[in-house]
């Protein structure tokens with residue numbers, strides 16, 4: 001849905017086809033003998049094939065999860081499960097990610113937040129020993145970042161939340177994740193695929209934290225209406241380099 005990469009394959013082939021089938025001045029005019037022509041065609045075809053294959057390989061390498069990190073699970077000090085805490089226990093995102101609505105960062109909960117419950121619940125769990133140890137020592141748990149944009153990219157949670165972009169649009173079904181992983185590629189093209197047509201993704205603000213929200217059949221009109229109501233900036237501004245690189 002998000003990946004709008006140009007189709008290297010087809011455009012290269014199309015170009016080659018045009019090139020081969022068009023005599024330069026519209027007359028039946030050959031610069032080469034028929035066999036030389038065949039050789040030229042072969043060379044061009046090989047070059048095109050090489051470019052296409054090279055393109056595909058580069059595409060696969062540069063956009064693969066190996067590079068984008070999408071889907072990769074980081075080892076954490078405690079195997080924290082969003083599935084347990086969000087789906088099974090019904091805890092809202094904001095209980096732990098307290099600043100998602102008002103700051104650039106969503107925030108990671110301190111040990112105290114865990115201990116609100118785990119000083120009473122599962123108090124002998126082996127798995128929770130690092131949490132208790134952190135609480136006793138005052139040393140924070142060292143969660144490993146799952147998402148990490150390069151420093152030259154500016155990102156802000158609060159603006160997205162305020163304009164009706166839901167957590168699940170960018171993070172996927174976190175409520176079903178046993179261990180947290182990055183859902184979207186977080187490439188520039190991915191950001192732009194929404195900034196070019198945000199109305200396809202905007203939902204009512206009160207649904208931002210709802211993991212079960214699905215776009216209605218008339219999302220195109222509904223999204224456009226909400227975009228207007230929320231005064232979402234125009235595409236020019238949203239795709240301007242300095243919006244994300246400041």
Ligand code: HEC
Pocket residue numbers: 076080082085086091092093094095096097108109143144145146147148167168171174175179180209211
């Ligand atoms: C009980 C606390 C708790 C709740 C509730 C909770 N989270 Fe988390 N979340 C955490 C902790 C702890 C981490 C860090 C460990 C990890 O990555 O799994 C985290 C990590 C994340 C990350 C990855 C952060 C990174 O490192 O890049 C995302 C995204 C996230 N949560 C989204 C959500 C969403 C969306 C909801 C609501 C559906 C939610 N969380 C509810 C505690 C919570």
Ligand code: HEC
Pocket residue numbers: 093097100101104105106107108147148149150155157160161165166167168169170171186208209
């Ligand atoms: C428009 C896409 C988008 C939306 C919507 C979004 N996030 Fe994020 N989130 C990101 C990106 C990108 C990062 C990585 C930021 C970085 O590396 O600086 C991130 C990082 C995080 C983190 C790690 C800590 C941090 O703030 O960097 C948490 C936790 C998180 N998001 C939770 C949430 C929750 C909860 C929601 C719903 C309110 C949400 N996100 C909505 C894109 C999004």
Ligand code: HEC
Pocket residue numbers: 078079080081084085088089091096109113114115116117118121122125126127128131
């Ligand atoms: C609002 C209450 C609440 C908070 C806050 C909370 N938990 Fe939990 N946690 C639970 C409940 C209830 C269970 C057991 C239930 C389950 O499996 O759904 C649980 C289970 C766990 C388990 C599994 C324990 C085992 O032995 O199977 C881990 C690990 C855990 N929580 C880590 C954390 C961490 C880390 C935090 C802080 C970021 C945290 N929890 C915050 C309620 C909470």
Ligand code: HEC
Pocket residue numbers: 149153154155156159160163165169170186187190191192194195198201231232233238243244
């Ligand atoms: C699913 C849609 C969506 C995705 C994905 C998305 N954004 Fe946005 N973004 C928006 C909307 C909507 C706004 C609000 C525009 C406004 O201020 O009216 C916005 C606003 C912003 C702004 C603030 C613009 C301003 O000056 O007001 C920044 C910065 C930004 N996004 C960066 C990013 C980056 C970086 C990524 C990729 C990591 C990203 N966004 C991914 C929808 C999205």
Ligand code: HEC
Pocket residue numbers: 149150153186187188191192195238239240241242243244245
């Ligand atoms: C909506 C946000 C957004 C906008 C607008 C945007 N970029 Fe980016 N840009 C990103 C993100 C995110 C990355 C990091 C991609 C990654 O790590 O894979 C990036 C990376 C880059 C890079 C590093 C090379 C690369 O491709 O990873 C360059 C150069 C760059 N952008 C230039 C530009 C220029 C020039 C413009 C204006 C035409 C622009 N960007 C507009 C989000 C944006």
